Every structure is written in C-alpha cells, then in structure tokens.
Amino acid sequence: MRTILTYAVFIFVVVTAGLVSGLGNMPGDWYAALQKPFFNPPAWLFGPVWTTLYVLIGIAGARIWMRAPKSAAMQLWFAQLAVNVLWSPAFFGLQNPELGLVVIAGMLITIIGFMIKARPVDRVSTLLFIPYLAWVAFAGLLNLSIAWLN
DSSP, X not given: OHHHHHHHHHHHHHHHHHHHHHHTTOOHHHHHHSOOOTTOXXXXXXXXXXXXXXXXXXXXXXXXXXXXTTSHHHHHHHHHHHHHHHHHIIIIITTOHHHHHHHHHHHHHHHHHHHHHHTXXXXXXXXXXXXXXXXXXXXXXXXXXXXXXX
C-alpha cells in the first residue's frame, strides 16, 4: 500500500505542478501572432504529450525516492521539476522566448544530470526520462526557432 501511495503522490505532485504552470500561463493572442517553424506541432498535441511525460516523471521520482531519497539523483529530480514549472511563466507569462531558452537549457542540464545520477540507483528511472529528454530537446529547437523567427 505504501508503494502505491508513493507513486500516487509523486504523479499527483508532478501533474498538478504542470497544470498550474500551464493553466496559469496560457499561450493567448501573443503566441498566436508569432511566426512559427514548419515543424510546430498542432496545439492539441501538447496536453497529451506533457500529461504522459508528467506521469513518467512522477514514476521515476517515486522509484528514486523509495530507493535513495537523499541521493544526488533525488535532488536533481526536484531541481528538474522546479526548472520545468518555470518555462511557461518565462515563455508565455513574460512573453519572452529568449528567457524560455535559458529555462530549457536548465531543464536539459537537470534532466541529463538526473539520468546520470539515477542510473546506478535505478536504471528504469533513467529509461523513463528518455522520452522527456527527447521532448525537451525538441521543445528547445522549437523555442529557438520561434525566438529566431520573431
């Protein structure tokens, strides 16, 4: 029962943090008016992708918490979550794609750092972060393209 509760708490915290960050900083008219690259995904795709990623992030965090709660991997897990929730306020809230790039760089650093430190503790947690790393790298390219075009 404790294991299920741990997973539930971690998933809830991550999904809620993502929702609060996203819903508090909606794209709006400013974003709609920006020039976007040809590879910009449709708007409807972002919700399902991020929800799936948030669940994977929560599972990975719970797995590390249950194995090594005071580890560098766990500290980096919390750091990546903190940086993650800063992107929407930076990009959409402040309407600043360049600041969004800085945040994404921080996300990439903490994601990779987590993966490196988590691997000896729990290889599955590292694997769960691969889609997250791929999406954030893609988001970085998208963010860079938007900054460049505007």
